[in-house]
Amino acid sequence: MNKLPIGIFDSGIGGLTVAKEIIRILPNESIIYLGDTARVPYGTRGKEVITKFSQELVNFLVQQRVKTLVIACNTISATCLSELRNISPVPIIDVITPTVEYAVLSSITKIGVIGTPATINSGVYEKLFAKFDKKIKVKTQACPMFVPLAEEGLINDKATELIAKNYLLGFKNIPSLILACTHYPILHKVIQKTVGPKTQIIDPAKPTAKALKDLLSQSNLLNDGKSITYKFYVTDETKRTAEIANLFFDNKFPGKLEKVVLD
Numbered sequence: 001m002n003k004l005p006i007g008i009f010d011s012g013i014g015g016l017t018v019a020k021e022i023i024r025i026l027p028n029e030s031i032i033y034l035g036d037t038a039r040v041p042y043g044t045r046g047k048e049v050i051t052k053f054s055q056e057l058v059n060f061l062v063q064q065r066v067k068t069l070v071i072a073c074n075t076i077s078a079t080c081l082s083e084l085r086n087i088s089p090v091p092i093i094d095v096i097t098p099t100v101e102y103a104v105l106s107s108i109t110k111i112g113v114i115g116t117p118a119t120i121n122s123g124v125y126e127k128l129f130a131k132f133d134k135k136i137k138v139k140t141q142a143c144p145m146f147v148p149l150a151e152e153g154l155i156n157d158k159a160t161e162l163i164a165k166n167y168l169l170g171f172k173n174i175p176s177l178i179l180a181c182t183h184y185p186i187l188h189k190v191i192q193k194t195v196g197p198k199t200q201i202i203d204p205a206k207p208t209a210k211a212l213k214d215l216l217s218q219s220n221l222l223n224d225g226k227s228i229t230y231k232f233y234v235t236d237e238t239k240r241t242a243e244i245a246n247l248f249f250d251n252k253f254p255g256k257l258e259k260v261v262l263d
């Protein structure tokens, strides 16, 4: 069981920001990543479709035999976490709970949350913050254009700067800002420049990877690192997908993309 891989999934390649952090803090673990590049974005779709697509991703990874699953996607975590837990025989870590727990510990009073329309409209961040700490003020904004900009690798582009200025008008100097979409960390520089240097930007990858490490160690599921493998599956692939995936890994992609067909 300990030698089985960790399954990580996202609507596209944004979840690679989480995979990268997991590989960094759990170098002895094998990984299977699945990105639904044929159907990205999920964040502008409704609950029924997001749930159906996500269940297909879980079924695929469960068939590959994984010891645990990580939803490297805020949209899926916000929309259908309980539905996925219902069909999964292995534990599932989401990106939202560990991120909110981390932010609550950092004793802030006002926090910004930016994400896809599905994540922001779900109200999940407001609900979770209210559960942990009623005093924290949460200001949210949907930024639907950020996902195609990230998937296109337009990380230092004038168009990205203009769109960021438009979305983040009310976030100047906000004390903390959660990048509540796993695609957004690649746009980190533009976002930081737009909100100003005083804002602490929170990338869910770190708290999520830490929550996974805690779960594996508490359940005695850590691997010893012998003969580990990395597999990166996508549901559609072009030359550009591979280039952007490499960009998400700071040009050190630890494997190659393989195209798969979901049942």
Ligand code: DGL
Pocket: 010, 011, 012, 014, 015, 040, 041, 042, 043, 044, 072, 073, 074, 075, 076, 115, 116, 119, 147, 180, 181, 182, 183
């Ligand atoms: N990476 C996904 C997230 O964290 C969003 C991408 C999409 O819209 O499919 O929300």
